[in-house]
Amino acid sequence: GRSESSSDSAAGQGKVYYLNFKPEQKDQWEALAKEYTRQTGVKVNVVTAASGGYESTLKAEIAKSDPPTLFQVNGPVGLSTWKDYCYDLSDSEVYRQLKSEEFALEEDGQVLAVAYAIETYGLIYNKDILRRYCQLEGAVISDASQIQNFETLKAVAEDMQSRREELGIEGAFASSGMDSSSDWRFKTHLANIPLYYEYRDEGITSAAAVKGTYLENFRNIWDLYLNNSTVEPSLISSKTGDDAASEFALGEACFYQNGTWAYEQISGYEVADEDIGMLPIYIGVEGEEDQGLVTGSENYWCVNKKAAPQDIQATLDFLEWVITSDEGRQSLAQEMGFVTPFKTFGEEYTPDNPLVKAAEEYVQEGKTSIGWYFTTMPSDQWKNDLGAAMLEYAQGTGDWDKVKTAFVEGWASEYQARQ
Amino acid sequence: MASIRFDHVVKTYDNGVTVIPDLNLEIQDQEFVVLVGPSGCGKSTTLRMIAGLEEVSGGGLYIGEQKVNDLPPKNRNIAMVFQSYALYPHMSVYRNMAFALRLKKLPKEEIDRRVREVAAQLELEPYLKRKPRQLSGGQRQRVALGRAMVRDPQVFLLDEPLSNLDAKLRTEMRAQISTLHKRLSATFVYVTHDQTEAMTMGDRIVVMKDGRIQQVDTPQALYDRPKNRFVAGFIGSPQMNFWQTEVLRGPEGWRLRGAGLEFGVPGWQLEGYEGKNVTLGIRPEDIHAEEVMIKAHPDALVRGKVSLAERMGSEIYAYFASGSQKLIARAPARTGIRGGDEVVMALDLNKLHLFDADTGERIPRQG
Amino acid sequence: MASIRFDHVVKTYDNGVTVIPDLNLEIQDQEFVVLVGPSGCGKSTTLRMIAGLEEVSGGGLYIGEQKVNDLPPKNRNIAMVFQSYALYPHMSVYRNMAFALRLKKLPKEEIDRRVREVAAQLELEPYLKRKPRQLSGGQRQRVALGRAMVRDPQVFLLDEPLSNLDAKLRTEMRAQISTLHKRLSATFVYVTHDQTEAMTMGDRIVVMKDGRIQQVDTPQALYDRPKNRFVAGFIGSPQMNFWQTEVLRGPEGWRLRGAGLEFGVPGWQLEGYEGKNVTLGIRPEDIHAEEVMIKAHPDALVRGKVSLAERMGSEIYAYFASGSQKLIARAPARTGIRGGDEVVMALDLNKLHLFDADTGERIPRQG
Amino acid sequence: MKSRQASKRLKNGLFLVFFSVVSLAYLMPIGIVVINSFKRKAYINKYPFSLPTGRDFVGLENYRAGVEAIGFFEAFGWSLFITVGSVSLILLCTSMCAWYISRVKNRWTRAFYYLCVFSMVVPFQMVMYTLSKTADSLGLGNPLGITVVYLGFGAGLAVFLFAGFMRSVPLEIEEAAMIDGCSPPQTFFLIVLPILKPTMVSVGILETMWIWNDYLLPTLVLDQKKYKTIPMAIQYLKGGYGSIDWGLMMAMLVLAILPVILFYVACQKYIIKGVAAGAVKG
C-alpha cells in the first residue's frame, strides 16, 4: 500500500522511472509526477522517448544500472520482445480496476501488460461540407446518417469528387499520405479492417497464417481513397499525415481517416469543433451496417520485473494513485485526453473531444466495435512490405498481386521469422 | 632577343615597405650580369620581378622589346635557381629535374639524356631516386641548380646557387655555369655573395644597396675604380682600409695628412678640397710588408704592432694599428708575420683611392 | 666540461645507407673545431648526432664524461644553427630569438637585453617585428644565427651559418662568432665551405670525406702538411696542382720527371719509390711569374700559353698548360697576365708535396 | 599593368557573380527553414515554399512557443557545455596523440592509427547499445562523462585528420625547438600547435558540428532523467503518430544553428594562408 512505502526510510524507499511513449503527453506526465512526489515524497522520473525512438531508447535504458521501472508495449507482438522484463500484474490495482480483462495482455496465466488508453479511429468527416453536399441538386444522400455501407460511401465520395468546385473543396478524401512517417494509417489501420473480418470468420484473435479473404474489399476502399482525393495517386508518397490533417483542417477535404488523437491537429482552424464527426470505415462486407468504429489500445503499461523490489512496489503504488486519485484521473482524462479502460473513471472523466464523443455514440447505438487486430501483425517488416506494395500499386508501378503477396505470404514468412 | 630593361621600376611589399624605390638598369642580350649587395638590399626581389613572381609596383620591366609587367612567368621562358631551393618534395631528384622538360613534352629519351648529363655534371647521379628530404644541404642546392640547367631558356636567373657547396665543387660549378652560358646564348643574371664568383663570372657587376644601384661596371673596373666609398668597401676581401685625411697644398703639389702620416699625392687634382677632409682608401694588398716592396714604396710607411695575424694558407691577414687607425694588410705567407710582431709597412701610393668625405663619391685621379 | 667524443660511431639512415661508417674524434672542452668536407660527406649528420637529432646507430657518443646516445636534445644544453634555418614560421624575429630564453624563464628584461644586443650585432634591429616569410635569405640566416647566439650553452653547433651573407657582413660575423667563443667558454663545432672561415676560425679543422675523417689538425698544419692527396686538394683555393712524376735516382740525389720537367728534390727520401710514380703537388701560389721570384727558384721552370686569366682584383688566377699538364698559378695583379700570353713560371721546389700514387698518402720530407 | 589589373578585376568579378549565384541556390533549403519558422504549422506542409504573408504569418510565435515547449534554454546550456567540453578535450587530446603516433613510428602506434581508422568505419548500430551500457557502468552518463565518451568515439576522425596534416609540418622546425630546450610538451604546445592552427580550426569546426547536432549518442548515453541537449529536446516536437510541429521545429532549428554559424564565422579568420612559409630551405 501507499502508506507503507511513503513511511519507509529514505534508503529503502523505492522510486519510479517512467519511460513515456507519447511526446504529446510529456508535460502532463511530468506535472503529474511532480504532484505525486509532492504528496508522497516518492521520486518519480518521467522520460519521454522521441517519436520513433521508443524501442531504441528502451533497449538502451533498460540495460543501464538505473533502468525504467515502468514502460510500455504496443500489443502482443511488442510484448513478445519484452516479456522477460514484465512483472506479473495479476495482484495489482491497475489490473483489478480494468473494466474488462480484454484490456490486459496475458501469457501463461500471468498478466504482463495493462492498457491505459483506449483509442478509436474511423473516417473523420466534416459535417459542414457533407451538409452542404446534401443540399446540392441531385445529391446521393440527404443526410449523413444514410452512409451505412461501402456502396453509399462510394457513391457519395465519387459524386462529391466530381462536384468539388461547387463544394469549394479539393477532394472528397484528404490525401492518403504514404510518406514513411505516416503510412501507418493505411498499412496498419486500414489493413486492420479486412483482417478483422477474416479473424471474425475464423473466430480467432491471432494467426500464424492468413488467407486474405477480404483483400478485394481492401482494394476497393483503397481505390476509393486514391481516386477521390485531393491529390493524384502518383503523388501520395510525398504526402504526410500532416498534409492530410491540414487539408481537413482547412476544409479542403471532407473525409479523413484517422482517430481520436487527431483532434489536437485539426481543431482551431477552419472546421468548427461541432462540425467534426466520425464514420466507420466501410469496405463492403455483408452486414457492415452494424459495424462501428475501430476501438482498441496500443498503449500498455508494463512494470519492469528486473528493477529493484522496492522500485517495483513504488511503481505499482504510483500507478494505483494515477488511476484512483483525483489529480491522476483529471490529468489522464482531461489533460491528456485519454479514454481509459479503468472502472475508476466515471462519466465525468470523459474528455471533451468531439471524436471521443462520436465514438461513444456509436457504442451507445449498439454498433459492433472493431478491435485493434493490427497489434497481432507478425512484424514491422510485414507492415513495411505491405505499405510498399500499396504505394507501388497506388502510383502505378506495381499491381495488386504484390499487395496480396505481401499480405498473405509475407504474413507466413514473417511469422516464421519471429520464432 | 632577351635583353632586360628596368625602367623606373618600383617595388613595394604588402606590408608597405618599399624595397626598390627606383631601379633603372639595362642588361644586354646574352650578357652575364652579377648582382651583389648587402643582405636584404633587394637582389632576390629584383630577380623575382624579372621572373614575374613579384608584381612590379611601378615603372616598366622589359624583356627584349616587350613590356612584361603583366606577363605570367611561364610565358617568359625563364629558368631560375631559388635561394631557398623550392624543390618539389613529392618528386624524386630525377623527376624534379625532368619536370620542366616533361611539361614541354620533350621525348622521353631526350629528357633522360639531358637529366643524366646534368646530373653527372653536378655529381648527383647516385641520388637520382631520392626525395629531397633525404639529401644534404649541398645536394639539395645542386638539384635546384640542375633543375634550371636542364632547360633551354632565354633568361637564366640564379640566386646564390653555390652558397652551400664546398670550394672544390664550387670551382667546378663555376666552370659549368660559364660553359652553360656560352652554350645557351641566354641572358644570365646571377646573385652571389662570393667575391670570386662575382669577379670571375660576370661580364658586368651590378652593386646594389638599399634597393638602389651604386655602380654597374666590369669586375676589374669596379675593383680598380669604385664609384664611391660603399662600392670600394663592398668589393674586395678583406675590406679596403679607410681613413680621414686632411688635404694640404705643399710646395710640390697636394699632400694628405691623417692618422699620423703625411705624404704627397702628386698625380691628384684636389682643387677645392684644400683644408678639407677626404676619405682615403687603400686595399690590404697594397700595404706591403716585404723588404723589397718597402724599398719600392718608401713614401708612406706605417708602423704598428700586429694585433691579429690570420693565417690563410698562402697568405696572412695582418691586423694592426698605426696610431689610432686600424689597418688590415694582406701579406704573403712567407713573410711569417705573427700576432704581437712590431711591423713596418709601406703604402703603395699609386693604388690610393680618394673619396669625398661628405658624399662618399670617388675623387677621380687626373693625368 | 663539454668535451665531445665519438667512439666508433656509426650512422645509418632509414633507407639503409650508412653515411658514417666509423667515426672517432675527440673535441676538447672549449675548443673551436671546424668541420669541412665535400657536399654530402656527413658533416650535418655529425652535427645532428651531437645535438641528439639523429639517433646514433652504433658506437658511443660522449659529451664530457657522459654517454649521451640516448639523452634528449633539450638536456644536452646545446645551441645550433641549422643549415636550413628552421625558423619558427609563426613567430616574429624577436620571438624566434627570445624563444629559448623564455623557455628558461629568464626575466623579461634580461631576455630583451640579450635579444636586442644580438639583433644589433647581426644588424637585424629593423626586422624584429617581421615574420620569417617576410625576410630575405640572408636575414633569415642571421635570425637562425641569432637564435643560437642569445643562448649560453655548453656546446655550440653551427651548420654553415654564414653561407648566405655578403663578404663584408661575413667578416663581421666571423669576428662576432670568435668573440662569442671567447666569451662563452663553450665548445664550438662549426661546419663551413668557406676556406677563409675554416682557416681563420678554428683551433683545429676536421676534414671529412664519405663519412670518414681524413685529417684533424690546426689550419696551418693542414695547409702545409696535408696528410693525403684528398686533403691537399680540398684545402686551398684554387686547388693544388697535381701531376704524376717518375722517381729517378740521380747522382746528386732523387730526381723527379714528369710532364716535360725534370728536377732534383734534394731534401726528400724516396727510398722504395725508385722507378715508380709518385703524385707531385704544388699550390698555385707557389708557382711564380715575377722576374724576381723566377730568379729565386730557377730549378724548375714551366712554360706555356695562358688559356684563361681570371682577374680577382688583387690577384690573377692564370690557367695554363705546360705540355699536357694543366696548371693554375696565382699571381699578383701587378703582373698583369692576360689570356693568350706566353709565360714562363718557376715552381718553388721547397713547397712541393709528394703523395703515394696508389694510396694517396703523403710522403714525408725528411731532413 | 592596367591590363593585368583589369583582367584580374574581371576575373574577380566573374568569380563573385558565379559564386553568388551558386551560393543563393545553395542556401535555398536553409532559407526554407527560416521562412517556415515564421509560419503557422498547418500552412507549412501545404505551402512550404511561399513567403509567410497574411494569415499564415505568426511572427515570433513559433520561437516563443518552441522555446517554452522544449525548455530550449536549459537544453542550450547543456548542449553548449557538452560541445565546448568535448571539442576542447578532443582537440587537445587527439592532436597530442596524433603528433605522438606520427613522430614515434612503431608497431603500436601504427596499430592504434589503424584502430582509429576502423572506428570510423564501424556502423553506429553495432556499438550503440554496448556503448550506452559501457558508459553507464562507468558512470559517464552525465555531461562531464559524456565528453570522455565523445573523446573516445570522436578520436578516430580527429586523430586521422591530424595525423594526415602533421606530415606537412617540416620536421626541422620541431628539431630546432628541441635544441632550444623544449621538452616534448613544450615543442608541441609552442611550436606544433600554432603551426597546425588552420588544421585545428578545421577539425574543431567539424567536431563541433557533429557534437552540437548529435542526437543518438547523447540519447543513449546521457541520463535522460536529468539532462537534455538541443537535438534531444527538439525531438519532442515530433508527435507519437508521426506528426511533426514543423512551425516550432523550424524555429528551434534556426535557434540551434545560429550559434554554430557564429562560431564558424569567428573561426574563419584563423584559417590563414601558408603558415609554414619561409621557415626552412629545401
Added chain:
Amino acid sequence: MKKTLKRWFPLFGLPTLAAFTVGFLVPFVVGLALSFCRFTTVSDARFVGLANYKSILGDGDFLHALWFTALFTLVSVVLINLLAFAVALPLTKGLRGTNLFRTVFFMPNLIGGIVLGYIWQLIFNGVLAMFGRTLTYSPVYGFWGLVILMCWQQVGYMMIIYIAGLQSIPGELYEAARIDGANPRQILFRITLPLSMPAITICTFLTLTNSFKLFDQNLALTAGQPSNKTQMLALNIYDTFYSRAGWEGVGQAKAVVFFVLVAGLALIQLYITRRREVQQ
C-alpha cells in the same frame, strides 16, 4: 626525437587511448560478441553461434541494399570530392567574398541529416510534382535524390578539409612550377594535387565511409521506398533491429558483415592514396 618522445606516452597517447577504449574498443568487442547471440538488451544475451549470420544469407533485401549502397558510394565519392576540391581551390586564392562563400557552402552541415532529408524531400517532390511524379516513384529518382542531397551537404564539409590541405602547401613550389613553365592546369595536376594528397586521402576516406554508412538522410528522404529499392545498408540494419522481434542479433551480425566490408574497402583506399603522400 623519436626516443625522447617515446617516454611521453602517458601524456600524449594515454588519455586518447583510454577514452578510445571506453568509447569505442570495448563497445565494439562486446558488439562483435553480440552478433553471435540472441538478445533483447545487452544484458540478456544468449549464445546462438552462427545462426544470426545464417539468417543474413537468405535476405534478398540485404543484398540489394549492398549493391545500391556500393553504387551510391561510387557516384557520391567521385562527385563530392570533385566538387569540394573545385570549390576549395578558388576559395584559397584570397579573393573577395571568400569568407562569406566558405560560410555559405558550409552551412548545410549545420542541420542534422534527418531534417535535411525532410526539407529536400519537400523540394524534390515539389519539382517532381510538375511531372506528376514523386521521389519514391522509382528507385532512380531516389538514387539521384540521395546523391544530390549528399553532395549538397558534404561538399562544404570536405571543402573545409581541402582548404586546410591546400593551405599547407608552400607557396614557393607554385613559383618554382610557374618558372618551370607549367600552366595552371599542369600546376594543378602536378603540384597541387600530389601535395594535397593528405587531404585527398582523408576526404575520400570520409566520403567513402560516410556514403557507405549513410542513414539519416536515407531514412528521411525515401525510407527505402519504393519496396526497399532505395534502402541502403545502414537502414537495412536498422530495420532489422526493429522490424522483427528477436532479430537484434541478426542486425548485429549484419553490422559486423557491413563493418568488414567497409573496413576492407577503406583499407584498400587508404593504402592506395597514402602511398602518394610525402613528409615535407
